Amino acid sequence: MIHDVGTLKSEIGILFLSEFNRKVIAKMLLDNELAFHHLIDFSAHVYLWKGHPLAQEKSIRFERLHDYPCLSFEQGDKGSFYFAEEILCENRYPHIIKACDRATMLNLMVGLNGYTLCSGIICNELNGENFTAVPFEPDEENQSGIMEIGYIQKKYGVPSEIGEIYLSEVKKYLGV
Numbered sequence: 001m002i003h004d005v006g007t008l009k010s011e012i013g014i015l016f017l018s019e020f021n022r023k024v025i026a027k028m029l030l031d032n033e034l035a036f037h038h039l040i041d042f043s044a045h046v047y048l049w050k051g052h053p054l055a056q057e058k059s060i061r062f063e064r065l066h067d068y069p070c071l072s073f074e075q076g077d078k079g080s081f082y083f084a085e086e087i088l089c090e091n092r093y094p095h096i097i098k099a100c101d102r103a104t105m106l107n108l109m110v111g112l113n114g115y116t117l118c119s120g121i122i123c124n125e126l127n128g129e130n131f132t133a134v135p136f137e138p139d140e141e142n143q144s145g146i147m148e149i150g151y152i153q154k155k156y157g158v159p160s161e162i163g164e165i166y167l168s169e170v171k172k173y174l175g176v
Contacts, residue, residue: 001013001015001152002025002032002034003032005032005034005154006033006034006154011157011159011160012163012167014149014150014170015036016119017148019145019146029152033154034152034154035153035154037150037152038148038150039170039176040174040176041147041149042119042121043120043135043136043145043146043147044138044147045117045118045134045135046060046117046133046136047118047120047132048115049109049130049131049132050132051130052068052113054068059134059136059137060134060137062139063139068112068113069115070095070097070115070117071096071097071098071099072096072097072116097114109131117136118133121174149174
């Protein structure tokens, strides 16, 4: 996405910064003459299907996830560890499964009681209503990361009319 916005293939991109990826992403934004515009911050959540044994918990600590597979989007081969879509990707997970599309991820959540870590934003229009996000409860080894969600665009760019409409809808969806 950074490359696409940098080369004007895309006008706007949505991404998150965390303590873990901030330096690498900031350098790439600078190299591509892009600006990051903060929208909102979220604490980590455990995203799982509503039938998961932990789905009704008020919060979930890392040790409670030990018996379940962590699901992660495959990011490709080019040093993409810092570009993970999931927060706390630097943690060590006893069981991890990489998938390359949303449908596979959702099926694995149901079929294997898998989970992923995310912002807690749930889009029922994309994923259906069978999923939930439970706050991640940090401990000394597994701190709850903050996801600083924002959008990127060319540093001196001005959004087009459709870009403005898109950003307005994103802000409305996020409540900012």
